[in-house]
Amino acid sequence: MPNLFNPLKLGAIELPNRILMAPLTRARAGREGVPNDLMARYYAQRAGAGLIISEATGISREGLGWPDAPGLWNQDQVDGWKKVTAAVHKEGGRIVAQLWHMGRVVHSDLGGGQPVSSSATTAPDFAHTYEGKKPYEEARALTQADIDRILGDYARAARNAIDAGFDGVQIHGANGYLVDQFLRDSANFRNDDYGGSIANRLRFARMVLEAVGGEIGIDRVGIRLSPNILVQGVEDSDPIALYTELAKLLEELKVPWIELREPYKPTASGSIPTAPVSPAMRAHYSGKIVINSDYDWTDARHRIEGGTADAVSIGRLFIANPDLVHRIATNAPLNAGDSKTFYEGGATGYVDYPFLTEQVAA
Ligand SMILES: Cc1cc2nc3c(=O)[nH]c(=O)nc-3n(C[C@H](O)[C@H](O)[C@H](O)COP(=O)(O)O)c2cc1C
Known part of the structure; x- marks a missing residue:
């Protein structure tokens, strides 16, 4: 029976354990989105993870709507990421870049022009800008020429990720961002080849995976999905049907691993997500399935032993515990995180959470 401390292969990437660090936006890259020494230190501290999935990283100015989040569309950003990947590798870790186009949830204040999406819609709630939160603007529906350009942006970002020393990439297909805005029918109202039927709504994800896989090899590509939650106004009327077809597509394209943000118990606010779809996906997908959201070790182990993950x-917990894998292995107490410093910038609440060894010595 595989357990959390058995090795695992995700395509070309070999993991020494099965506890991954989930992608976490930390907003420390400055306005130009260039990773720096502080970020290298933060990621290197967490190199004990089976695999680090980087914070979401913009593939273009148009696609990046989070203040101080990093990018991967120019040479300065590649050079900045080189510091991060070198520091992680020096500590014996592995890291993939999460490639991000936020679609309609980018505000024009960030410099990318009118936001774009599958359809002309406006996201609910408020956009993040350097001047605080502002109402979302209506997105422009992408033309075929736009889609071709964006596929080029994905391929360039993937190439840049490899040039920057990443072990691979993860396409951000979750959480209501652009790929998700094509996938799910609460945001996609197109009546061309990209909308309507499930096969059509899968087309953009297919093309992104083909563009990125064609550029760096599909054995270095994963995708993150959030099948059973409503995020930023994006959900689907029939998640089991949609994600079963997507599982078949991922099998056909030989995508080696997927990560599912799939809450399975009531959230802190009390809302109960719909049933997990990973068991249904498993029936059609033979790649590796990484599960996420509020997991404790016993439940995670049971899912792995039961074969659905x-x-x-x-x-x-990886924010607050740089040595999380070691703490789990030794059943050690965990540091509590401080959500006020998640996106605040600077070293506090970023690189100053103590390692167990420091606490024992103190
Ligand atoms: C501070 C913060 C930043 C996040 N940034 C990202 C991100 O960049 N990309 C992403 O896909 N999910 C992001 N998420 C979601 C997490 O990856 C994860 O799905 C969520 O925290 C639930 O997992 P957990 O219960 O283990 O924390 C973020 C969550 C938090 C709390």
Whole structure:
């Protein structure tokens, strides 16, 4: 029976354990989105993860709507990421870049022009800008020429990720961003080849995976999905049907691993997500499945032993516990995180969470 401390292969990437660090936006890259020494230190501290999935990283100015989040569309950003990947590798870790186009949830204040999406829609709630939160603007529906350009942006970002020393990439197909805005029918109202039927709504994801896989090899590509939650106004009327077809597509394209943000118990606010779809996906997909959201080790182990998952990724606890894998292995107490410093910038709440060894010595 595989457990959390058995090795795992995700395509070309070999993991020494099955506890991954989930992608976590930390907003420390400055206005130009260039990673720096502080970020290298933060990621290197967490190199004990089976695999680090980087914070979401913009593939273009148009696609990046989070203040101080990093990018991967120019040479300065590639050079900045080189510091991060070198520091992680020096500590014996592995890291993939999460490639991000936020679609309609980018505000024009960030310099990318009118936001774009599958359809002309406006996201609910408020956009992040350097001047605080502002109402979302109506997105422009992408033309075929736009889609071709964006596929080029994905391929360039993937190439840049490899040039920057990443072990691979993860397409951000979750959480209501551009890929998700094509996938799910609460945001996609197109009546051309990209909308309507499930096969049509899958087309953009297929093309992104083909563009990125064609550029760097599909054995270095994964995708993140959030099948059973409503995020930023994006959900689907029939998640089981949609994600079963997507599982078949991922099998056909030989995508080696997927990460599912799939809450399975009531959230802190009390809302109960719909049933996990990973068991249905498993029937059609033979790649590796990484599960995420509020997992404790016993539940994660049971899912892995039951065969519906291969690994777990952990978000918030990795912020507060740089040596999380060691703490789990030794059943050690965990540091509590401070959500006020998640996106605040600077070293506090970023690189100053103590390692167990420091606490024992103190
Ligand atoms: C501060 C913060 C930043 C996040 N940034 C990202 C991100 O960049 N990309 C992404 O796909 N999910 C992001 N998420 C979601 C997490 O990856 C993860 O799905 C969520 O925290 C649930 O997992 P957990 O219960 O282990 O924390 C973020 C969550 C938090 C708390």
